[in-house]
Amino acid sequence: MIRIPTNTALLRKILVAFIGNEVRKTGLSRIVVGLSGGVDSALSAMLAAEALGPKNVLGILMPYKTSNPDSQTHAEMVVQKSGIESLMVGITAQIDAYFERFPDADARRRGNKMARERMTILYDHSARWNALVIGTSNKTELLLGYGTLHGDMASAINPLGDLYKTQVWALAEAAGVPAVIVGKEPSADLWLGQTDEGELGFTYREVDQLLYLMVDQRYTKPELITAGFPERFVDDVAQRIMNSQFKRRLPVIAKVSQRTIDRDFRYSRDWGK
């Protein structure tokens, strides 16, 4: 059993400092977060509340008519527990209106559309409320490409992007996310009965150990196999990382000038801040 170091007290301290620092330097002091009822958004919301004060955090619930009713209950538990502000903005009307024109759309298209609809709502309210959108994608999802580009992957700052899912669970527990949320099976809740692990074909615990050795510790393929991972699993995960690289980068720009954005025009995002 490979142990991924998860010093929850230290992580919490660093991530709270990160949120406070990165938000305030933009001249703002507020955060908007989409509350799905899952552990990632619950943790982001609670860390933001700790960093900026609960009254400076707005959790938005955006259910669709087929969303699991538990999701809303759990999101409300987070609001209750953390004392943050909250708002309910359903997405059924606009999603259904859109797909009336494209009734043959499959579950994936519908799921992506919902994720992007939610993104537009978060960004609209961030403008209304002078706030930044906080991200909830963890390192496991980002590496596997298990997220919707310009949907749930969109944010201004992301405290969880360098934490594997198993680390998110541990930190969520330590930070006081209700146990029922930490303990439930992860789901994007885009269609009935969907679970992350069912869709991916492996468990987060398995893949996190593999990713930790492959990415963080730079184990080679023979080393991973020696460490006990089946070759097919190693290949599958390596392929997923490579195939989803586009989701972790800005759009590709055709270079024609001497100085092209992000290639030879290089500035930090916090430039001047």
Place this chain on the structure above:
Amino acid sequence: MSIRIAIAQINPKLGDLRANLELYEENIVRAAEQGAELLTFPELSLTGYFLRDTVPSVALTMKSVEIAKLKTLSRNLPFIAGMVEESADHRFFNAAVYFEAGEVRHVHRKVYLPTYGMFDEQRYFARGDRVRAFDTKFGRLALLICEDLWHPSTIYLAALDGALAVICPSASPLRGIVDEQNQDDNARYWEMINRAYAETYSLFMIYGNRCGFEDGVGFWGGSEIVDPFGQRIAKGKYYEEDFLVAEIALESVRRKRTMSPLLRDEDLDLTINELMRIRERPAVSATAAKKLNGSKVQRIKAAKKAKR
């Protein structure tokens, strides 16, 4: 002789010289109020760290108005500034500059510019080509910047050149979470070498690190002063701003060197002769490299076997 030393563990604004100059001024006033006689600022704290293409716009030549201003500020209190220094032939250096009595008394240009992992310094900066101790009103000191100290040759040279204290302005990023520690893995490593260097070379290590975040990268703070006996005599907070003031007694360098005269016994000629020989030799032989690559897999196999 005792010196009252202050370390400003600050969080500068990235690429905003004016704001950071104000921050310097505030800290210089604060140090004076607290009776400090020497103040150190972190690496590139006049400009911020992840400068990338802003390097030429925040660079200072020795003739710039900002340098004149810093000189004036040093009239009553000597200090070390971390900045981008531009040479007459327009090379940009990651520099630590010692100001004393209204003058620039020493400039150290960072020698080891990390360009691996998260770092990209050599893309933007020219490399310094010397390590020198220098005389101050307090005695002989040396400046080394952050990564310089990860190369033991730099502190070896500084010690042999007579430094009684090494001052290290740093912009060290937090990385590597380790269980059961109240600091990250990088902080742990720094604390280990600061202590080891102080004891090994019988001198004071004065380590000034910054805090804050740039593009999600945090700096771990934790500035410290370690005496020649390896005792930590001041420690800054981790991950947040702080201001340290502590007294260092330079006599303890004498006491330590009397008890263990390691530097006196150092054989310079031997070192120079061996280095000249090593310089002529090919780096690592092909067979040795092969052996090295195989060993990691062997170790994993052995560990698995042992578990069964």
